Amino acid sequence: MNRITSLFNIQYPIIQGGMIWNSGYKLASAVSNAGGLGLIGAGSMYPDVLREHIQKCKKATDKPFGVNVPMLYPNIEKIMQIIVEEGVKIVFTSAGNPKTWTPFLKEKGITVVHVVSSSKFALKAQDAGVDAVVAEGFEAGGHNGREETTTLTLIPMVKENITIPLIAAGGIATGRGMLAAMILGADGVQMGSRFAASVESSAHENFKQTIIDTQEGNTLVTLKELAPVRLIKNKFFNDLQELYAKCPTTEELKELLGRARAKRGMFEGDLVEGELEIGQIAGLIHDIKPVKEIIDSVMEEFELAKKEAVML
Known part of the structure; x- marks a missing residue:
């Protein structure tokens, strides 16, 4: 405990x-x-x-x-x-x-x-x-x-x-x-x-697949003027970068973001216009597994790493 x-x-x-x-x-x-x-x-x-x-x-x-x-x-x-x-x-x-x-x-x-x-x-x-x-x-x-x-x-x-x-x-x-x-x-x-x-x-299966396809450097934090969010780079992300090049107002950013953009991406599976939020660690995630398998493997690796650390 x-x-x-x-x-x-x-x-x-x-x-x-x-x-x-x-x-x-x-x-x-x-x-x-x-x-x-x-x-x-x-x-x-x-x-x-x-x-x-x-x-x-x-x-x-x-x-x-x-x-x-x-x-x-x-x-x-x-x-x-x-x-x-x-x-x-x-x-x-x-x-x-x-x-x-x-x-x-x-x-x-x-x-x-x-x-x-x-x-x-x-x-x-x-x-x-x-x-x-x-x-x-x-x-x-x-x-x-x-x-x-x-x-x-x-x-x-x-x-x-x-x-x-x-x-x-x-x-x-x-x-x-x-x-x-x-x-x-x-x-x-x-x-x-x-x-x-x-x-x-x-999450939509499209989004899950995108997570395991995401590699190192494929995410970036943006929209700091509204609420900073880490996104996978897709068309929506690129549209944001184009808007940033014009020094947009907060209102212009809100207009592009619109409503339900995250729902579109993660829940409905729109990989083009949706907001796809994920962490940098996605580059280390290579499969979609049942939760029990995930937790069991994390704990198994944790115990093994602990033993290895003691031997150092």
């Missing part, structure tokens, strides 16, 4: 990222059943859809699971109410001030974790009363920190500043990566991209 497995009452200190359009109840329950902590990604769900996924997840697993809530999305009050009504015990918050919802959730007996991209925000989260933080490096997929701090430097810097449990995220998809993060001071890891390319992920 370590601080993360104790906090969540799980077997392995592996948390599945609550990724929009990838993280429905099938993925969350599969991760929980395999010994990790599964998260339903509320960011791409209307309140009634979220309620349905929570109810289905409760039927699909008797193990702990949680909900990831990006606080910049609309319907936040309704989403939090549903989480309480459905008896969800673990909530990961991101993209917002942890002081806003942490006291409300803690009063209801819910374990709260906040996602941060810097030591400054980790301290703010700790001061707000969260139970743990996820420190996410710049390698991560999806929405990203503006500071461009990589996981290798972020984890020890955050560790130096906080006393609560620390979960490392960004660029982790293997047992060796997990061990490296824990040697740097993390108590556990959160993996997104590796689980996006799983059988149980709710």
Whole structure:
């Protein structure tokens, strides 16, 4: 047992990222059943859809699971109410001030974790009363920190500043990566991209195939003026770069982005005009496997790497 497995009452200190359009109840329950902590990604769900996924997840697993809530999305009050009504015990918050919802959730007996991209925000989260933080490096997929701090430097810097449990995220998809993060001071890891390319992920098969086809250097962070996001380079990405060459206004960027661009790419499988969010670690993901196989192989490699490290 370590601080993360104790906090969540799980077997392995592996948390599945609550990724929009990838993280429905099938993925969350599969991760929980395999010994990790599964998260339903509320960011791409209307309140009634979220309620349905929570109810289905409760039927699909008797193990702990949680909900990831990006606080910049609309319907936040309704989403939090549903989480309480459905008896969800673990909530990961991101993209917002942890002081806003942490006291409300803690009063209801819910374990709260906040996602941060810097030591400054980790301290703010700790001061707000969260139970743990996820420190996410710049390698991560999806929405990203503006500071461009990589996981290798972020984890020890955050560790130096906080006393609560620390979960490392960004660029982790293997047992060796997990061990490296824990040697740097993390108590556990959160993996997104590796689980996006799983059988149980709710992403479109086109997107899953694109993840395993993605090679080193095929992703880049863009849209920093709105919310930094790491994207696979496709026609939409190239259109963005052409617009950037003209020094666009924020409004012009919003107009090109439009609505439901991420849904088009990741959920509907439009590889041309869709927004395809994934981490740099996609270059190390070579297959689409069931969640249990992913977790088993990560833990097997972790234990082997640990033995090798002792022999050095």
